[in-house]
Amino acid sequence: MAQEYPAGDARPRRRGRKLLIGLVVLLLVVGGLLVVADRVAVGVAERLIADRVSQEVSKQGAQAAAPKVEVAGTPFLTQVLDGRYERISIQLRDVQASVEGDAVRLPVLDVDARNVRASLDTLRTGQGDVVADTVNGTGTISYDSLAALxxxxxxTLGEQGGKLAVTAPVDVxxxxxxxSGTADVxxxxxxxxxxxFSNLDAEGLPNLPLARAVLNNxxxxxxxxxPLPDLPFQLAVREVRPLPEGLAVTADAKDVPINSAG
Incomplete structure (x- = not known):
């Protein structure tokens, strides 16, 4: 025979379970809304920074495709309130600048800004500075633009065994x-x-001192x-090394405004 429970005992339990389920659902909804709001805020900030970076690139007389900006760190809104961001990554494509009338082209310039300071008012109004404690940049100079200089x-220039290699027609x-030969960079x-460049050689070159002198000259x-063009964000070149796709450039800077003044 089934045991019977007083009706008064079952109802509070069911009501309590319903309240608990309702609270869990409410927390999930609120949490979801906060995540959505956080991601929306990130998108707004990334677009703002991208616009200001474009202004900075133009200000320095260079050209580039629209920058791609990614703000790292979660939650984003906490960083907004603190006015400090862990990391902002900026990718610039097809960067071109003029050096003595010739265009130097960097197919890609990746910029990594750390400990970025930007007040809430700067993000809200678009006025003021966005300053990074450190900025590191890596890019590749095309061999065609380097040869033009x-x-x-x-x-023609290229990479051979980790060195910068050259081939050229010469009248001797x-x-x-x-x-052909290689260079220290x-x-x-x-x-x-x-x-x-040193130790240039040419197949079939006459074994004559004058022929060798022409090659040495x-x-x-x-x-x-x-000379390289001024890189964005006050980046100073620290290292260059030949790669198959071009001359890799590593640069850095400290206490850098990554946007134009408002």
């Missing part, structure tokens, strides 16, 4: 030869890229300091 007809004693004190002529 050397201004030698027919000269009235004959045309294809010269460093950063000069003025921030230019220092190219130092050509090597000296292309062993120059190539």
């Amino acid at each position: 050397l201004n030698r007809p027919g000269l 004693l009235g004959q045309n030869f294809t010269v 460093t950063v000069a004190e003025n921030g230019a890229v220092a190219l130092r 050509y090597a000296k002529g292309i062993s120059v300091d190539v």
Whole structure:
């Protein structure tokens, strides 16, 4: 025979379970709304920073496609209230700037800003500064634009065994030869890229002192300091190294405004 419970005992339990379920559902809804609001706020901030970065790039006389901005760290709204952001990543594509009338092209420039300070009022009004404690940038200079700066007809650059390799047609004693060799690549004190070519050679070159002198003079002529355009965000070049896709550039800066003044 089934045991019977007083009706008064069952109802409060059912009511209590309903209240508990309702509270859980309410918390899930509120939490979901907060997550949505957080992501919406991130999107607004990323668009604002992207607009200001575009202004900064134009201000420095460079051109680039619309920047892609990503604000890291969660929850975002807590960072907004604190006015400090863990990390902001900026990707610039097709960066072009002029150096002595020739265009230097960086297909991609990745910028990583850390400990970024931006007040709530700056985000709200679009006025004021967004300042990063540190900024690191990595990009690649195309070999075509680097070769154009050397201004030698027919000269091509590339990577060979981790070094910068060159091939070029050269007239030696009235004959045309294809010269090849490699260069040491460093950063000069003025921030230019220092190219130092040595041991150039050409197949079939006559074993004559005068022929070798012509080749050595050509090597000296292309062993120059190539000035780079001013990079965005006050980035200073620290290292360059040849890669198959181009000359990789590493740069950094501290206490940098990553937007134009409002």
